[in-house]
Amino acid sequence: MMRRGLAGQRLVATFLGGALLFNYPVLSLLDRSEPFFGMPMLWACLFIVWAVLIAVVAWIAERGAR
Amino acid sequence: MLSGTVVVAASFAYLLVLFAVAWYGDRRAEQGRSIIANPWTYAMSLAVYCTAWTYFGSVGRAASGGVWFLPIYLGPTLAMSLSWVVLLKMIRISRTYRITSIADFIASRYGKSHLLGGLVTIIAVVGMVPYIALQLKAISSGYSVLTGSDDSGVFPFAAASWFNDGTLYVALTLALFTVLFGARHLDAAERHEGMVAAIAFESVVKLLAFLVIGGFVTWSVYEGFDDIFTRAFADPELAALLSLKTASSAGYGGWFALTLLAMLSVIFLPRQFQVTVVENVNEQHLRRATWLFPGYLLLINIFVLPIALGGLLYFGRGTVDPDTFVLSLPLAHGERALALLAFVGGFSAATGMVIVETIAVSTMVCNDLVMPLLLGIERFKRSNHPDLTGLLLGIRRGAIVVVLLLGYLYFRLAGEAYALVSIGLISFAAVAQFAPAMLGGMYWRGGTREGALAGLLAGFVVWAYTLMLPSVAKSGWLDRAFLDYGLFGLEYLRPEQLFGLGGLDSISHALFWSLTANIACYVIVSLARVPTGQEATQATLFVDVFSRGQDTPATFWRGSAQIQDLQPLVARFLGAERARRMFESYARERGVARIDDLKPDAGLVQFAETQLAGAIGSASARVMVSSVVQEEPLGLDEVMDILDEASQVRAYSHELEEKSQALEAATAELRAANERLKELDRLKDDFMSSVTHELRTPLTSIRAFSEMLLDDPEIDLKDRTRFLGIIVSETERLTRLVNQVLDMAKIESGHAEWHNTDIDMRELVGHAVETTEQLFRDRGAVLELDLPDRAPHLRADRDRLLQVMLNLISNAAKFVPGDTGVVRVRLTCETGQLRVDVTDNGPGIAPEQLGVIFEKFRQGGDQYSRPQGTGLGLPISRQIVEHFGGRLWVQSRPGEGATFSFVLPLPPEAGDGPDRAMT
Incomplete structure (x- = not known):
């Protein structure tokens, strides 16, 4: 059962990691005025972190399904 | 601009499609071939989270606050990664106890309290009706933008009076839809397959529509992200939107508060509870939704900032309401079909939210507000009317219509007022009040009815005072004085700077105070008394839902x-x-x-x-x-007794299991020990019989010859001398045997005495060879000696080692063939040890006997070729070598002779003191 298993713990760890990345002070590191490949640094970084987070959650959740 | 007829026709055509989808979903469900029983549909239905407030409002928020629209979607992403901890438990609890709404959940948890259910329902209605109104407003203002009838969009569908206001008819159609697919019949599980199918469909429509518009703005109006952002960077006012600090005054605290708020909302919004928990077909579907739903949120938000910046760049500030950019940008470029598609997307976002929210709220109103009131009437309770399903359905349907009409009414009254525009987050803050009672109820047994009641009430009052009333006042329906100067002119009661707390935006401020009051009251009041039996029962059922089993x-x-x-x-x-x-x-x-x-x-x-x-x-x-x-x-005591009993039984059985396991282990150990003892016993018997056998042979011959001598005094001297010689040699053999047995026993028991001295192995081997020279001469065999020039001394018992050498050499001498026998004795120095090899060219040892010859009384060779010997020499030699830390072994192939070798470790150079004993 995933609830008690490794996958559940991994998801909680991912949550903690996400909460850290989406908040001060990490956020302030991303908040720069110079562009990132022509895009606003903060905007681009938030989406990248977001996408990575979703990918990690997907990997954990779907792996646990096996 | 589009004509009103086209827009209305498109809207109603879309609603017809929705009806069709829902009807199809229901039909398939009746046939048992559900179309919603898969994780994709489930994840899509969760996307009802994205309302018109997302569809139109996100762009508006981005236009005024840059990336500040994002926390509303980052929060759910974080919350969903915890779904296996929180949502799964909610789903399991709700399924097991047939819970169909948040109000019921809380009421049931805290001792099935009517009062709590009612309070939660009221909070939900107060929080959600304006939200529903906001959706209706989105539809109507979308309409007015499309048709260009009234840009300010106050009374859309260009209605002079309510009866020819298109929004009313949209609301009524939605009510019809909701009644048809949300309350057609009574279902004990309260699941609505057709409705969920329609919602999933709507989610797909709004996502596709938004992506198409986003793509259009990004790549058709502008030349990709680069282009939009380069232009935005060039405009200092727009560039300010791209940074967190310059875009909003709320700061990181505000960012955190919004994220938290969105996290709680995605779990506790009534519509989310409805689709996530109540409509869940299979718990396993949650697994995919955990990432698919956040993925949906990410997709629908990619183009928000580009559209907002694109709109601001195109229209400039202040001319067009940024909330309508999704519609006005395609319109301004003459893309009327695209604009219509955008409207349909927004329409689907709005209708999806309205439908689910209405079902969720009407379930609460019926079950937790109206039913308790009806049951309060004695006559109703006593009446023996056999079938009340009609009445129940009537209440449910009435509640749906009333909620929707309330929404419409609020929309008509509030219009463009602040109270409506800001309602999204205000509603979120209202449902966040459910969090302490819900989460506390799921993980803490101590929560009581009064605690939950106090927490909810406190949270709700603070929320109303710090968020709701100010929004009402800002709409001009209330004197603003209390906003600026505090209630009764008391400065510290200013609702947006409560107790002088400044520096926070109004949402963070209200969230902080309301949740603080909520949690504090919940915990403190709960701890004021022990739970009643009913509460303890429910607490156990909820908290231990997984371990109790269904x-x-x-x-x-x-x-x-x-x-x-x-x-x-x-x-x-x-x-x-x-x-x-x-x-x-x-x-x-x-x-x-x-x-x-x-x-x-x-x-x-x-x-x-x-x-x-x-x-x-x-x-x-x-x-x-x-x-x-x-x-x-x-009573509580009895519940606790039952619980204790159950847990004691569990503990006992657990203990029993452990003990039986320990017992099994002990039994296995005992069995092994017994086997070992039996083996030892057998060995002892073998030993005894071997010893007696070996003793008997010489004794028999001694006795035989002695008797002959005794019986016949006439024997001549020659024979007499021969007989006596035999008797003496047999006696010697006996003595040797007894000595060896004693020796063996001493060594084995550790009582042997060891006299260690420095030994030169060259000298010792030489001595042994000299001693046995006669033996070889007798057999006609040759003994070759191979010694190194010098060998390091080692410390051991000289006599014992000599015994080993003599044993090996005499063994070899015994087995070599008469005239051609060669025995080679070799001493070599290896690193850290000395090695002695005694090689013969005898018949060799059969492989199966290699291990046996070191056992007591087991001699090599078959019965007939076996030479004289006690069968103890090799075992004793091995014991001696092993005593000095060495090793004795044999290598042999039949027909090619045998090599007995042993190694002895040299003492380490350091600490090689003269007095060091080896024992």
Whole structure:
């Protein structure tokens, strides 16, 4: 059962990691005025972190399904 | 601009499609081939989170606050990664106890309290009706933008009076849809397959529409992200939107508060509870939704900032409401079809939210507000009307229509006012008040009814005072004075700077104070008294839902019930036919043929109550069931006794298991020890018989010759001398044997004496060879000696080592063939050890005997070729070598002779003191 298993713990760890990345002070590191490949640094970084987070959650959740 | 007819036609055509999808979904469900029973549909239905407020409002927020629209979607992403901890438990609890709404959840958890259910319902209605109004407003202002009838969009669909206001008809159509697919019949599980299918469909439509518009703005109006952002960077006012600090004054605290708020909302919004928990078909679907739903949120937000910046760049500030950029940008570029598509997307976002929210809220209103009031009327409770399903459905449908009309009314009254525009986050803050009671109820046993009541009430009042009333005042319906100068002119009561707390935006401020008040009251009041029996029962059922398992009904009940009373009761609310089927299937589960044979026990009462709970709410079900069964309420002590008993039984069985495991291990150990003892015993017997056998042979010959000498004094001297010689040699053999047995026993028991001295192995080997020279001469064999020039000394017992050498050499001499025998003795120095090899060219040793010859009394060779010997020499030699830390072994192939070798470790160079004993 995933609830008690490794996958559940991994998801909680991912949550903690996400909460850290989406908040001060990490956020302030991303908040720069110079562009990132022509895009606003903060905007681009938030989406990248977001996408990575979703990918990690997907990997954990779907792996646990096996 | 588009003509109003086209837009209205498109809207209603879309609604027709929605009806079709829902109808199809329902039909498939009836056929048992559900189209929503897959994780994709489930994840899509969760996307009802994205309302018109997302669809239009995100762009508006981005236009004024840059990336500040994002926390509303980052929060749900974080919350979903915890879904296996929180949501799964909610789903399991709700399924097990037939809970169909948040109000019911909270009411049921805290002792099935009507009061709590009612309070939660009121909070939900107060929080959600304006939200529904906001969706209607989005539709109407979308319409006015498309048709260009009224840019300010106050009274859209260009209606002069309510009866020709298109929004009203949209609202009524939605009410019709919701009644048809949300309250067509009573379902104990309260699931609506067609509705969920329609919602999933709407989610796909709004996502596709938004992506198309986003793509259009990004790549058709501008030349990709680069282009938009380069232009935005060039405009200092727009560039300010791209940074967190310059875009909003709320700061990181505000960012955190918004994220938290969104996290709580995605779990506790009534519509989210409805699709996530109530409409969940299979718990496993949650697994995919965990990432698919956040993925959806990410996709629908990619183009928000580009559209907002694109709109601001194109229209400039202040000319066009940024909330309508999604529509006005395509329109401004003459893309009317695209604009219509954008409108349909927004329309689907709005209708999806309205439908689900209305169902969720109407379930609460019916089960937790109206039913308790009806049950409060004695006459109703006593009435013996056999079927109340019609009444129940009527209430449910009435509630749907009323909620929708309330939404419409609020929209007409509020219009463009601040109270409507800001309602999204205000609603979120309202449902966040459910969090302490819900989460506390799921993980903490100590929460009590009064605690939950106090927490919710405090949170709600603070929320109303710090968020709701200010928004009302800002709309101009209330004197603003209390906003600026505080209630009764008390400065510290200013609702947006409560107790002088400044520096926070209004949402963070309200969230902080309301949640603080909520949690504090919940915890403090809960801790004021011990829970009652009913509360403790429910707490256990909720907190331990996973460990209790689904098939063990709660047995916290004492009393008597009659199936003749229970079945009609369930039938009153669920219909006679349905009730009969339910009880029949329950009887089958119990292995009973007929309903009447069912034992009227706690399980049956629990079953009936659970079925009723699905239809009328757990608190009302409790009241109804207790009206027909005679029961004695259980006190806390009794509940605790039952719990203790159960946990004690569990503990005992656990202990028992452990003990039996330990016992098994001990038995295995004993068995092994016994085997070892038996083996030793066998060895001892073998040893004894071997020894006696070896003793008997010389004794027999001694006795025989002695008797001959005794019997016949006439024997001549020659024979007499020969006989006496035999007797002496046999006696010597006996002595040797006894000595060796004693030796062996001493070494084995560790009582042997060792006299260690420095030994030169060259000298020792040489001595041994000299001693045995006669033996070789007798056999006609040759002994070759191969010694190194010098060998390091080692410390050991010289006599013992000599014994080993003599044993090996004499063994070799015994086995070599008469005239051609060669025995080679070789001493070599290896690193850290000395090695001695004694090689012969005898018959060799059969492989199966290689291990045996070191055992006591086991001699090499077969019975006939076996030379004289005690069979103890090799075992003793091995014992001696091993005593000095060395090793004795043999290598041999039959026909090629044998090599007996042993190594002895050299003492380490350091610490090689003269007095060092080896023992």
